[in-house]
Amino acid sequence: MKKFKLLTTFLVMAFMLMLTACGSSETSGNGDGSDKEKKTLRVVTDAAYAPFEYQDKGEIVGFDIDLIKAVAKEAGYEIDIAHTGWDPIFVELEKKIADIGISSITINDDRKKTYDFSVPYFLSTNKIMVPEGSDIKSAEDLKDKTVAVQNATTGQEAVEGLLGKNSSQIKKFENNNLAILELKAGGADAVVADNTVIEEYAKNNPNDKFVIIEDKDAFAQEFYGLMFSKGSKIKADFDKALNEVFDNGTYAEIYKEWFKVDPDVQLLKDQQ
Amino acid sequence: MDIQWSILAEYAPFFLKGTLLTIGLSLAGILIGTILGLFIGLGKMMKNKFLSFPFGVYITLFRGTPMLVQIMLIHFAVVPLFTGGTNGIAAAILTLSLNSAAYIAEIFRAGIQSIDKGQMEAARSLGMTHVQAMRYVILPQAFKRMIPPLGNEFIVLIKESSLASLVAAPELMYWGRAMQGQYFRVWEPYITAALIYLVLTLSLSYVLSRLERRLATE
Numbered sequence: 001m002k003k004f005k006l007l008t009t010f011l012v013m014a015f016m017l018m019l020t021a022c023g024s025s026e027t028s029g030n031g032d033g034s035d036k037e038k039k040t041l042r043v044v045t046d047a048a049y050a051p052f053e054y055q056d057k058g059e060i061v062g063f064d065i066d067l068i069k070a071v072a073k074e075a076g077y078e079i080d081i082a083h084t085g086w087d088p089i090f091v092e093l094e095k096k097i098a099d100i101g102i103s104s105i106t107i108n109d110d111r112k113k114t115y116d117f118s119v120p121y122f123l124s125t126n127k128i129m130v131p132e133g134s135d136i137k138s139a140e141d142l143k144d145k146t147v148a149v150q151n152a153t154t155g156q157e158a159v160e161g162l163l164g165k166n167s168s169q170i171k172k173f174e175n176n177n178l179a180i181l182e183l184k185a186g187g188a189d190a191v192v193a194d195n196t197v198i199e200e201y202a203k204n205n206p207n208d209k210f211v212i213i214e215d216k217d218a219f220a221q222e223f224y225g226l227m228f229s230k231g232s233k234i235k236a237d238f239d240k241a242l243n244e245v246f247d248n249g250t251y252a253e254i255y256k257e258w259f260k261v262d263p264d265v266q267l268l269k270d271q272q
Numbered sequence: 273m274d275i276q277w278s279i280l281a282e283y284a285p286f287f288l289k290g291t292l293l294t295i296g297l298s299l300a301g302i303l304i305g306t307i308l309g310l311f312i313g314l315g316k317m318m319k320n321k322f323l324s325f326p327f328g329v330y331i332t333l334f335r336g337t338p339m340l341v342q343i344m345l346i347h348f349a350v351v352p353l354f355t356g357g358t359n360g361i362a363a364a365i366l367t368l369s370l371n372s373a374a375y376i377a378e379i380f381r382a383g384i385q386s387i388d389k390g391q392m393e394a395a396r397s398l399g400m401t402h403v404q405a406m407r408y409v410i411l412p413q414a415f416k417r418m419i420p421p422l423g424n425e426f427i428v429l430i431k432e433s434s435l436a437s438l439v440a441a442p443e444l445m446y447w448g449r450a451m452q453g454q455y456f457r458v459w460e461p462y463i464t465a466a467l468i469y470l471v472l473t474l475s476l477s478y479v480l481s482r483l484e485r486r487l488a489t490e
Contacts, residue, residue: 087449090456114456148440152453165454166286171360171440172450182440185348187358 040078041099041234043068044092047083048175051200051258052104055083063258064102067121068226070250075241077234086175087152090115093229100238101227104194106154108222116232119239120223120271121251123264126158127195127219129183129202132209136190139218146171148179148188155193158219176201184208194222196259223271243269280460283451290444291468297361297443298430298472301368305429306422308369309376317381327377334374339432343367347439360441364433372429379425383418384410416487423480427473434469444468 045064047053053062060081072079079100084092089105092098093115106124107117130136136145142162149156151172163169171188173179176197182188191198195212202210226242228235245251246265255263315327334342347363355362387410395405434445448465452458 087452091458094456111456151449152456156453166450168442172446172453173440174438178438181348182358185352185358186356187352187360187440 040080041072042092042097043072043079043081043100043102044084044089044098045081045101045103046086046089046175048085048177049104049197051196053083053102063122063254064104064224066254066258067245067251068100068102070254071226071238071241071245074244074250075234075237077237086150089227093227096229099228099232099234104197104224105227106222107225108154111227114230116228116230116235117225118228118235119242120225120268121242122224123267124194124196124222124224125214125216125219126155126192126222127198128213128215129180129191129193129198129210130189130213131183132211134189134211137213139215142190142192145169145189146187148173148182148191150174150176150179150193153193154222155191159192162218183210192219223268243272275460276455276457279451279455279457280464283447283461283464286447286450287444287464287468290442290447291472293361293442294430294433294444294468295472297364297368297433297436297441298426300365301372301429301433302426304365304369305372305376308373310380312373313377313380313384316377317384331374331377334371335378339367339371339435340438342371343435343439346370358439360436360439363439364436364441364443367435368429368433371432372425375425375428376422379418379421380414382421383414386417387413416484416489419480419484419487423477426476426480430472430476431469434465 045053045060047055047060047062049062051062052064053060055061060083065081068079068081082098084098086103089098089101089103093101101115104122104124105111105117107120111117128136128139128142136142139158139162142159146169147159147163148171149159151174153176155176156170156172159170160167171179171182173182176191176193179188179191179193180198180201183191195214198210199212202208202212226238228238246269251265252263255261312327312330316324316331318324318327343363346367347358347360351363351366352358391409391413392405395409396402400408433443436443437446437449440446444465448461451461
């Protein structure tokens with residue numbers, strides 16, 4: 001019995017030690033986050049979304065990445081970009097572990113309840129990707145088909161709007177690549193996702209013979225924004241910096257480098 | 273921590289459906305895995321090196337690679353090879369069965385080999401054939417020793433079935449992730465899923481401990 005007691009005391013002490021260790025590291029992290037004037041911001045992204053953010057031999061690159069670097073420089077902040085996957089972005093920002101999320105995040109009212117967004121920096125719409133020769137011609141045709149989407153994206157919301165929430169015809173995947181693989185393997189009839197991503201995929205993989213369908217009536221225009229924790233103090237700095245990047249041509253330069261066309265900056269500024 | 277009960281209530285039917293599928297996947301995996309595992313285990317114990325070699329390779333492959341990789345390969349490459357399309361549920365059952373078979377084969381082998389050689393010799397000297405000796409003397413004793421590791425494997429299997437969510441088989445974890453994705457909340461979906469998994473594994477270990485007690489000789 002005595003031995004048992006000793007062991008318990010030891011265990012409890014070890015546990016408390018662990019707890020205090022965790023606690024102290026957490027507080028020091030938070031202290032970093034709010035006190036110092038010039039600090040390194042933690043930027044989180046889901047680097048599996050070419051050409052916006054993806055990993056090139058372990059390096060996180062993409063349009064969003066170049067943009068956030070330019071904007072942060074303009075705003076006078078150091079940044080540290082981390083690939084966390086899609087869902088953790090939302091958790092980290094809510095818990096204020098990270099300062100900024102940039103990952104082709106569409107600004108919408110639901111998300112605005114929990115997070116703050118910058119001014120829009122990118123226009124996007126959802127489009128439908130189908131194999132060549134498919135009888136799907138519009139969003140209406142998806143009604144009796146199986147559709148693969150990325151979980152928790154606006155593509156999923158758009159399809160749920162058509163087929164019903166949690167419909168068994170919708171297959172939700174961790175990311176768009178898996179959804180496209182599912183389409184390729186014959187497990188789904190279509191993929192609905194942001195136009196740039198599936199257009200890029202279709203362009204890079206001509207052998208797969210995928211066709212992209214646009215349906216302006218079914219899928220609304222969407223705008224991407226930088227995402228911040230609710231009540232974030234740095235939001236104003238980044239809004240200002242984004243506008244400066246729009247005005248001084250840096251935005252157009254980065255846009256052209258990644259998408260080979262000129263952006264409609266005026267359209268974005270009209271949204272503010 | 274604020275729990276939003278309303279969204280939990282909304283997702284309750286999905287969690288129920290998901291739980292049923294999780295139970296189904298795990299049971300199928302356990303049953304097919306045990307049968308396959310028995311044959312593979314016996315196969316590996318064959319004296320002929322050439323005959324036993326492929327069984328050894330099988331065990332090495334499935335025990336030596338992550339289940340995550342196996343389920344992706346089976347879902348996107350193996351199942352379409354046979355059916356021309358993907359099927360998350362089929363892929364999950366196949367992966368769980370094949371993977372657990374490798375572990376169960378080793379559990380069988382260990383159980384049988386743990387029985388003293390004298391038992392076989394004594395049975396044979398009573399006039400039993402090799403098969404009879406196996407069936408009436410060795411296996412009953414070995415089985416008793418195999419229950420704890422088998423129970424372990426079954427519990428692992430139930431938890432591993434959550435990987436099926438990655439290939440969109442609508443089991444428990446899939447709905448947890450769907451709920452998380454819809455409301456961007458972490459506690460409600462994942463704690464619910466964790467509790468349900470805990471209930472499943474606890475019930476299984478209860479059944480196994482009952483079985484163990486019934487078979488106890490002392």
